[in-house]
Amino acid sequence: MVTTAPNNLVYERPEGFTDTPTHYCPGCTHGVAHRLVAEVLEEMGVLDKTIGVAPVGCAVFAYNYFETDFVEAPHGRAPAMATGIKRVMPERVVFTYQGDGDLASIGMGEIVHAAARGENITVIFINNANYGMTGGQMAPTTLPGMKTTSSPNGRDVETQGYPIRVSEMLSTLDGAGYVVRRSLHDPKNIRLAKKAIRIAFETQIRGLGFSLVELLSTCPVNWNMKPVDALKFVEEKMVPYFPLGDYKLSAGAAQIKI
Amino acid sequence: MTRELWKGNEAIAEAAVRAGLEAYFGYPITPQTEVLEYLSRRMPELGRTFLQAESELGAINMVYGAACAGVRVMSTSSSPGVSLMMEGLSYIAGTEIPAVLVNVMRGGPGLGNIAPSQADYSHAVHGGGHGDYFPIVLAPASVQEAIDLTVLSFDLAEKYRSICMIILDGSIGQMMEPIQMPEMKPIQRKDWEWATNGKMGKRERRILTSIYLDPYAEEVTNLRLLERWKHIQQDEVRYKEYFLDDAEFVVIGFGTAGRVALSAVRAARAQGIKVGLLRPVTVSPFPHKVIDELVQRVQGLLVVEMNTGQMLEDVRLSVKGRVPVEFYGRLGGVVPFPDEVLSEIQRVASSRLSLEVNPREEWFERMMAH
Structure with missing residues (x-):
């Protein structure tokens, strides 16, 4: 391990992380999203009472990386598992970390009803417009015309339907306390994403209902792009279709000052 | 209480x-x-x-x-x-x-x-x-x-x-x-x-x-x-047994089928038929051992279920072809009456049973003939 003199130290592993190299592909923004969650949990001093729920998908091994208790849910069922945990231990901090196939396709029932019930859980939702773990198939969030291994000629909305804007949809539910979309394509947006993640966990701790942060993310390997091009793709193609913004800011959540 | x-x-x-x-x-x-x-x-x-x-x-x-x-x-x-x-x-x-x-x-x-x-x-x-x-x-x-x-x-x-x-x-x-x-x-x-x-x-x-x-x-x-x-x-194997001490024939059934069979067994006993009942309470783990012991002293078994003979397969695993096994089932939400099971007990006790027959096929033919 390289040691750095303390006065030169500007960046280190957050306490919320275990000392485990991640399995994510080069250029993928999962690592960034993980780090933001770990930093927020550390800064809030809640690592000790947090239980994470990992999905099925690229983040299936998320439980290896966080310095908290963790469980691993069946595909799409993380919000239901999180509900079971939170309901019997309401004083704990419970979050799910889910991709777009997991949350917006097979797990659509679970996420909608967790939000409708106003479950006091926090959901980190990674939207990278494809199924990463299984090798880049079309997801509910795949853009019109976008080529994937299961839409080889580009997503044809006539036969394969339209992308789902999850944050907008969930924002219509009264149980949702805080639902926002952010992006991880540049440092400014990463900082905004971190702030949103902090507000989401604060929403949970204050009992203000369901909170979700959707993060537009890259998947350079399955998109067949260099990492920098993938970041550009998010900015130029994904943000216009999935506009960034606060879709549900309940009166309580609006009071949260970071 | x-x-x-x-x-x-x-x-x-x-x-x-x-x-x-x-x-x-x-x-x-x-x-x-x-x-x-x-x-x-x-x-x-x-x-x-x-x-x-x-x-x-x-x-x-x-x-x-x-x-x-x-x-x-x-x-x-x-x-x-x-x-x-x-x-x-x-x-x-x-x-x-x-x-x-x-x-x-x-x-x-x-x-x-x-x-x-x-x-x-x-x-x-x-x-x-x-x-x-x-x-x-x-x-x-x-x-x-x-x-x-x-x-x-x-x-x-x-x-x-x-x-x-x-x-x-x-x-x-x-x-x-x-x-x-x-x-x-x-x-x-x-x-x-x-x-x-x-x-x-x-x-x-x-x-x-x-x-x-x-x-x-x-x-x-x-x-x-x-x-x-x-x-x-x-x-953890659990089961209930009724009239097994001197039984020559044994009915095996779980849940409601076992309960209905008990009425039939009592009626058969009143007619002098030496029949008993084994009712598995844990169907998993299955009471293989007790069936193995029964097989060594009875002439035949009758499995009664409200399905097409799903537990029958587990019974046959215990029996290993050593005594004839017969089957009676009602399906689709139909509950058998004690009289039906009594008729089956009478049939089993009075016929020449064979080790060769497939109990489900024989039962199926009887059902279709009705």
Whole structure:
């Protein structure tokens, strides 16, 4: 391990992380999203009472990386598992970390009803417009015309339907306390994403209902792009279709000052 | 203690409460719904968790989450709903955590009907969900036994970090009988050495998962589950026997079929036929040993079920072709009358039985001839 003199130290592993190299592909923004969650949990001093729920998908091994208790849910069922945990231990901090196939396709029932019930859980939702773990198939969030291994000629909305804007949809539910979309394509947006993640966990701790942060993310390997091009793709193609913004800011959540 | 008149489904619900049920997650489906309705009133008044889930998928995964936290948790459903729960059940088995699931069985396959059935025997006993695992499955024949087994199910689930299922025919869920309730036990949340309930400054972090990407690690897990199952087979077999001491013929049936058969056995005894009844209470682990002993001293067996002979296969595994096995089944939610079973006992006791015949095929031909 390289040691750095303390006065030169500007960046280190957050306490919320275990000392485990991640399995994510080069250029993928999962690592960034993980780090933001770990930093927020550390800064809030809640690592000790947090239980994470990992999905099925690229983040299936998320439980290896966080310095908290963790469980691993069946595909799409993380919000239901999180509900079971939170309901019997309401004083704990419970979050799910889910991709777009997991949350917006097979797990659509679970996420909608967790939000409708106003479950006091926090959901980190990674939207990278494809199924990463299984090798880049079309997801509910795949853009019109976008080529994937299961839409080889580009997503044809006539036969394969339209992308789902999850944050907008969930924002219509009264149980949702805080639902926002952010992006991880540049440092400014990463900082905004971190702030949103902090507000989401604060929403949970204050009992203000369901909170979700959707993060537009890259998947350079399955998109067949260099990492920098993938970041550009998010900015130029994904943000216009999935506009960034606060879709549900309940009166309580609006009071949260970071 | 006084005896009270209780409906099966409500009795199961109250028995679970008294056994320390801390959380219940369910979804409405006939003929199980009274469990959900009862607990929707009872759990909140005790400050415990009740939640009506969005689906059986949601319900079983809420059970999964609460079970990971280490609390006594249960769901109940009926056949089509239990099919949906099989995904979660497999994960719970693979994660090696305790959970109780009650299936108030109805006629099937598909939407079927809402009449009492035993058609989910194989589905429950031989897995149902994917992967190699062995659930404990209990089969009550009365409301009182349903109560007693509900209490037992939590202890078994926790002792073996296993799923414990109770399968009861819809009739037992729906019928009222005089029963005695167990004493109310206070909730004693145990700090299990495996529970993911937050580090709270006391310990290293814990992970609960059913994923073993390395096949060798999965094989070790499969072997651990099998080893645990061998202990369960050794120590947890339960059954009821009636008139077996001098029996020349033995009827084998579980749940309602076993109960109806008991009336028939009594009637046959009154006619001088030396017949007894074996009623498995744990259908998994199955009472292979007791059947093995019976086979050495009886002339033939008659298996009675409310399905096409699903337990029959397990009986034949015990018998290993040593004595003739006959079968009588009613299907699709039809409950046999004692007279029908009595006729079968008379037929079996008076005919020349063969080791060569396939009991299901013979029964099928008799059914089709009617």
